[in-house]
Amino acid sequence: MDQFHLMNVFVATGEEASFARAARRLDLSPAAVTRAIAALEELLGVKLLQRTTRHVRLTEAGQRYLDDSRTILASLEEANQAAAGINAAPRGNLSVTAPVLFGKLFVMPGIVQFLDTYPEVDVSAWFLDRVVNLVDEGIDVAVRIGHLPDSGLKAARVGQVRRVLCAAPAYLDRHGVPANPADLSRHTIISANHMSPRVEWKFGAQDNPTTVRLHARLTVTSNDAAITAAVAGLGICRLLSYQVADDVAAGRLRILLAEHEEPPWPVHVVHREGKFGSSKVRYFIDLLVAHLRAHPYVNSSIVAAGETMN
Incomplete structure (x- = not known):
């Protein structure tokens, strides 16, 4: 059986925590889902799910495999889109996060321009004064103020603030x-x-x-x-x-x-794009990076002479 199919069934089952709900999501029969999970566990030689009469829970190995499977399937989808030329026309939903006031002042104008330019894209903007985990919360692009911790995320420095x-x-x-x-x-x-x-x-x-x-x-x-x-x-x-x-x-x-x-504190645009990258994310990052790098409030002392008193 195709391993990508097995992984896709496993991801749906792990996320739904239910064979029945995974079957409905994938338009398969519950029996087909059960067979796919069993085949995947036999292929890997490890138990991925704990089954009870009411619940389906991930084992420790299952949780790790779920995270890896999501990454692999997302990369496969991106590769398919790139090969099919879908990247030429941005579409779908884009999720963005930034600090509240920074988002209002600097990110929102970029979002409006992006939506005007690409009518087939929808944007969900989360302006929050906390660090949002891009992977756990499914966010595509973030603006971070301050020094970045080591992570697998990609970042473009756009300026600094004081x-x-x-x-x-x-x-x-x-x-x-x-x-x-x-x-x-x-x-x-x-x-x-x-x-x-x-x-x-x-x-x-x-x-x-x-x-x-x-x-x-x-x-x-x-x-x-x-x-x-x-x-x-x-x-x-x-x-x-x-x-x-x-x-x-x-x-x-x-x-x-x-x-x-x-x-000064650095300002970065952070994202989690894979090797191929979707056009909606790439184009938005290009627009936002250019906008922020050109803004004097992000890339210079805040105002001209006479700002300080000492």
Whole structure:
């Protein structure tokens, strides 16, 4: 029996955790599914599934084989598409993830342009302030801010951003401008993205940073809320440069202690494409990489002269 057919039946059974549901999904009889699984286990000489009267569970070997089978079948489909010329016309669903504000400001314009250009593609955009596992959650393309861990994913660096301190000119007129990180203890602190009033901000070189422990007068879970409070003159907040770039350019916020900043954080477009790659993913990556590399908020200090106060 064709091993690719056996693998396809096994993947459906493992994902559905049911012979009956796998049969319906593949338009086969339950008996045919049972025979295929038995033939595959005999071929491999290992038990892949634990069967009970109600459930089908993967063995440890079965889980490993399921992951490998998915990869092999996806590569086979990509090879078939490439040979058939389907890659010339992007189609199907594309899934993309990025941090919330970055996605809104920089990724969404690329998505809109892509959808306008390729009418047979649908896009699912997941803008989340957490790291999404591309393999486990079935995501095609991601934007990652920060240093990447070692993985099997492919990445294109598109720029960098800074972690910056900022405050409104009105606040600085009332309370003065901090000259060094230690001065921050005398200022009102706005903290974003965690719900503890205790704040630890690091400054300087990555291998030998200076840590300043502070108390947040206002703690919020939204970067937008922190920016609103800072623009209103409440105090000093720390955010990524692209998040406050428009407010800095308009003079609503000023950057503080730029000479004490950590090294910039790299920005990458990450994907899990195989050897052949589908056209929808390739074309979208090309568009997004070009768009981000050309954007001044991703590839330069955030605004022109006069941004810093020290």
